[in-house]
Amino acid sequence: MFYNSTRNSNIKVSSAEAIIKGLSDEGGLFVPEILPRLTDSDMKYLGRMNYRERAHLILKKFLTDFKDDELKTAVESAYGDNFAVEGTTELSKLYPDCYILELFHGPTCAFKDMALQLLPHLMTLSAKKTEAVKGKQIAILTATSGDTGKAALEGFKDVENTSVTVFYPEDGVSEMQKRQMTTQEGANVRVCAVKGNFDDCQNGVKEAFTDSDLIAELAEKDMVFSSANSINWGRLVPQIIYYVSAYAELLEAGEIEAGEKVNICVPTGNFGNILAAYYAKQMGLPINKLICASNSNNVLTDVIKTGVYDRNRELILTASPSMDILISSNFERLLYHLSGNDDTTINELFADLKSKGKYTLSAEIREKLSENFYGAWCDEAQTAQTIKAVFDEYSYLLDPHTAVAYKIYTEYKKESGDNSKTIITATASPYKFCAAVYRALGETPEADEFLTARKLEELTNTEIPAPLAKTQSLPVRFTDSVEKSEIKKAVSDIIKTL
Numbered sequence: 001m002f003y004n005s006t007r008n009s010n011i012k013v014s015s016a017e018a019i020i021k022g023l024s025d026e027g028g029l030f031v032p033e034i035l036p037r038l039t040d041s042d043m044k045y046l047g048r049m050n051y052r053e054r055a056h057l058i059l060k061k062f063l064t065d066f067k068d069d070e071l072k073t074a075v076e077s078a079y080g081d082n083f084a085v086e087g088t089t090e091l092s093k094l095y096p097d098c099y100i101l102e103l104f105h106g107p108t109c110a111f112k113d114m115a116l117q118l119l120p121h122l123m124t125l126s127a128k129k130t131e132a133v134k135g136k137q138i139a140i141l142t143a144t145s146g147d148t149g150k151a152a153l154e155g156f157k158d159v160e161n162t163s164v165t166v167f168y169p170e171d172g173v174s175e176m177q178k179r180q181m182t183t184q185e186g187a188n189v190r191v192c193a194v195k196g197n198f199d200d201c202q203n204g205v206k207e208a209f210t211d212s213d214l215i216a217e218l219a220e221k222d223m224v225f226s227s228a229n230s231i232n233w234g235r236l237v238p239q240i241i242y243y244v245s246a247y248a249e250l251l252e253a254g255e256i257e258a259g260e261k262v263n264i265c266v267p268t269g270n271f272g273n274i275l276a277a278y279y280a281k282q283m284g285l286p287i288n289k290l291i292c293a294s295n296s297n298n299v300l301t302d303v304i305k306t307g308v309y310d311r312n313r314e315l316i317l318t319a320s321p322s323m324d325i326l327i328s329s330n331f332e333r334l335l336y337h338l339s340g341n342d343d344t345t346i347n348e349l350f351a352d353l354k355s356k357g358k359y360t361l362s363a364e365i366r367e368k369l370s371e372n373f374y375g376a377w378c379d380e381a382q383t384a385q386t387i388k389a390v391f392d393e394y395s396y397l398l399d400p401h402t403a404v405a406y407k408i409y410t411e412y413k414k415e416s417g418d419n420s421k422t423i424i425t426a427t428a429s430p431y432k433f434c435a436a437v438y439r440a441l442g443e444t445p446e447a448d449e450f451l452t453a454r455k456l457e458e459l460t461n462t463e464i465p466a467p468l469a470k471t472q473s474l475p476v477r478f479t480d481s482v483e484k485s486e487i488k489k490a491v492s493d494i495i496k497t498l
């Protein structure tokens with residue numbers, strides 16, 4: 001099986017190459033040439049498999065240049081005791097027809113672990129299969145708005161022949177997220193705060209990637225840059241697994257009938273999570289509507305409703321920071337598929353995005369988009385009200401991201417009259433965003449995050465996840481903070497220590 005670039009369909013690479021490169025040379029994203037199908041016999045056996053076995057079955061269909069036992073070992077190392085629940089994910093029935101798929105039981109308490117616990121294994125295997133990087137050290141650079149950084153650190157810590165450096169906005173992450181990163185353990189990890197916002201971190205890292213001085217410094221040490229960014233195919237493919245797995249689980253439990261269509265509702269930022277659900281649908285998983293939930297940064301709602309993608313607006317900081325994003329990179333992959341794999345269309349659209357900050361979809365793409373997707377958004381007050389209402393009614397505590405999704409699900413149901421069973425993905429533990437969640441419940445947070453966490457435990461009769469509680473007693477290892485103009489120098493200093 002091969003992968004093409006969204007901006008040049010003639011480019012054809014193996015999955016190992018797609019994972020090592022991350023981005024195609026001309027700036028396109030790698031997409032599978034054809035989507036493998038879930039067969040009737042797959043569906044029959046999936047129900048009795050555990051998460052690792054399901055992961056193996058799905059990965060085998062996509063990563064055809066990996067050996068069977070390589071994939072087996074990778075999934076066994078990725079999805080084991082490092083997750084707090086036996087099944088890796090947990091499916092909670094909020095009420096009949098509404099299921100919450102908890103994807104936050106990994107070591108960093110956000111859904112990013114689902115992919116980033118596996119990616120280091122896929123990346124080191126890919127490096128061995130790719131002539132140009134064979135035997136070289138991989139230096140991972142990542143900019144984060146909070147969750148990706150910690151998940152990348154935890155995934156790559158002490159992985160042989162890799163190092164990982166994370167830049168985060170000093171005042172743009174929650175106290176818990178900062179604590180998680182600055183106390184990170186491992187010999188090959190570095191964390192640095194940036195006096196700026198997420199875009200400044202992202203731009204600094206992007207510049208470092210292509211900086212000829214830095215590349216030369218790395219080459220001297222027999223190293224290459226790579227990224228753990230969510231546009232990497234190696235991060236997308238593991239996300240398909242949990243949709244198939246959740247469906248198999250519902251089927252096995254007799255909650256749905258064979259072939260019954262379910263809706264999937266996803267709190268969306270960079271469009272990776274919901275795109276994986278679209279891929280699952282294209283593989284034959286019975287999915288009806290994909291419900292794309294946004295916060296006040298509602299570019300995706302607009303493009304789904306009007307066909308116009310317009311990033312010319314201010315980024316709004318919200319209580320769901322992992323969705324504070326104006327360029328949803330993975331949306332490009334969806335447009336490529338909806339256009340019938342037409343690279344010319346993609347080049348035109350993204351040239352418009354670059355020059356005008358916006359583009360308009362053709363009537364044909366628009367129609368396919370709204371056939372598959374429903375999009376809506378809610379504001380900060382609605383997010384807080386949803387956290388409180390769901391807790392009061394069902395004693396279930398949502399994090400702010402998942403609350404956005406729940407709110408949009410109820411709106412969709414009202415608007416469409418569609419009563420299909422729906423899976424809502426829960427993307428983070430509420431304890432990652434203690435202050436916002438505690439405030440939503442009508443209380444005043446303490447200055448100390450851990451004190452707020454204790455009070456939240458008492459108030460809601462829930463428990464702070466162990467990996468978060470643990471950070472309170474861990475020593476802070478990383479205190480560096482740089483101006484946004486100093487990221488290159490910081491990377492250079494780090495390279496000297498590798």
Ligand SMILES: *Cc1c(COP(=O)(O)O)cnc(C)c1O
Pocket residue numbers: 110111112147148230267268269270271272273274322323401427428
């Ligand atoms: C990353 C993230 C999202 C957004 O996911 P995308 O795949 O970027 O759309 C939503 N919620 C949380 C908690 C996240 O960390």
